Amino acid sequence: MTASPGSRTDAVRLRAAVARLLAVLTLVIVTAALGPVPPAGASAPDPASQVSWSVSPASAEGPDGRRTIDVAVPPGGSVQEHVLVRNLSEHAVTFDITANDGYLTASGRFDMRPRSHAPVEAGAWVDVVSTLELEAGASAVVPVLLQVPADATPGDYSAGVAASVVTSADGLVSTEHRVGVRVDVRVAGDLAPALALDDLEAHYVQSWNPFAPGTVTVSSTVANTGNVRLRSEVSSSIAPWTGSALSVATQTPDLSPGAQTPVVVTTERVWPLGPLRTTVALHPAADTEVAAGADDIAPVVQTFTTWALPVPQLLVGLGALVVVLALRSAVRGRRRRLALLIAEAKQAGIAEAAGRHGAVGDA
Missing domain, CATH: 2.60.40.10 (Immunoglobulins)
Incomplete structure (x- = not known):
């Protein structure tokens, strides 16, 4: 039996469609095996370029185990404190050392005002060096001089001392990263807690x-x-x-x-x-x-x-009341219908008996 030209054409088209489908499936499988292709120019972060550091309260000799600096100073007085800055990076880093007023965030956590916000209270009383350069793994004790103005009113004030670095990536907006220590200052005088x-x-x-x-x-x-x-x-x-x-x-x-x-x-x-x-x-x-x-x-x-x-x-009680009333109404309706049927049956019986009695009299 010889295939017609139309049948041969259909077979050729079928083989071509199957070949295209196999090619698409092969491409999908290969792509999934290779995973996503990274964009041009992208690379994994270089650990050597990462910056890591810590800041903690200290004495002139080194860390002293405190978590915050808490001092009491009379108006016009001063006190010398220290912080320890550690460079935990694998390369030298130059840190900016800043001080500013402290505040509580909406979640109740302590933070210090950004550099763009000029200090007006305790942050303005703190004197520190502006920069500190540390080699990889090195640390240094930074003096922190706190000078309270003579006209400072009694009470508690908060500030922060931080070591920061500014980073930027591929020409994007620069970001300041800060690690700091909380400084609580009590100015002596009449205290009024409320x-x-x-x-x-x-x-x-x-x-x-x-x-x-x-x-x-x-x-x-x-x-x-x-x-x-x-x-x-x-x-x-x-x-x-x-x-x-x-x-x-x-x-x-x-x-x-x-x-x-x-x-x-x-x-x-x-x-x-x-x-x-x-x-x-x-x-x-x-x-x-x-x-x-x-x-x-x-x-x-x-x-x-x-x-x-x-x-x-109340909704459940109202629903229950509706159900009770509905059941009561249904029972009453059934009783009325039953009484009506009984009355109708009685009338039919009376009528039937009267008819039979009349028939007997006629006979």
Whole structure:
């Protein structure tokens, strides 16, 4: 049997399509085996070009085990401190040594102002060398002279001393990397520790499971309105109109004078029983033992009512009531229909009996 020209053409086209498919599959397999091709000019970072260093408090002889520098100085006085800078890199590095005012971030962590921000308080009282060059693996003790102005007001101040390097990659924007030490300064004089509790709000969060309790979330802002560095504890007590109170507490970070931090206290397993007597208390505590008068700070207490409406439970009760009413209506309807059928049967029986009686009389 001889194949027609049309059949031979179809076979040729089929073999060509199969060949193209095999070529594409081969290309995909080879590409996956080789992995992604790096862009032109890209290369792995050279460990020899990496910069690593550390900064820690020290004495004139070397590291002394402190984590921060904490000093007390009278107005117009001065104190000599030191920091140790270690070059952990595999090559020589020139570090910029800077000092600036310290502050707390939104998460409560300490940081120092960037170089673009001129110091106005404790950062301006610190005198250090501007640059330090260290060979690979070398370290050096850097003198830190703290000079407090004669007109400085009593209280706590924070600053930072940092060693930094500026890097740039392929002509991109330069980035400053800093590693530093916190410097806490107490200017002697009359101390007035004080804290404030602001922006107080409480919300009941429902659990839409009617058989599970909800939570009460109390949010506030703790502000240091005095001149002493303080930390505190914020406690929340939730008391329903029946049953015992539930109490939860959380710690705040230490706050420098003028600083503030948001605080959220969450109390779980609170049943929605209507009005909840909510008491929020702020208990201050001195951050250092030399905070005279800190133990005498009275707690800040605020009491108010938080409403916890049993919405899921009410919905379940309403649903159950609807079901009961529907069943009651159905039962009543069935009874009415049954009574109607019985009455109709009685009437039919009476009529049938009357008909039979008339037929017998006629006979």
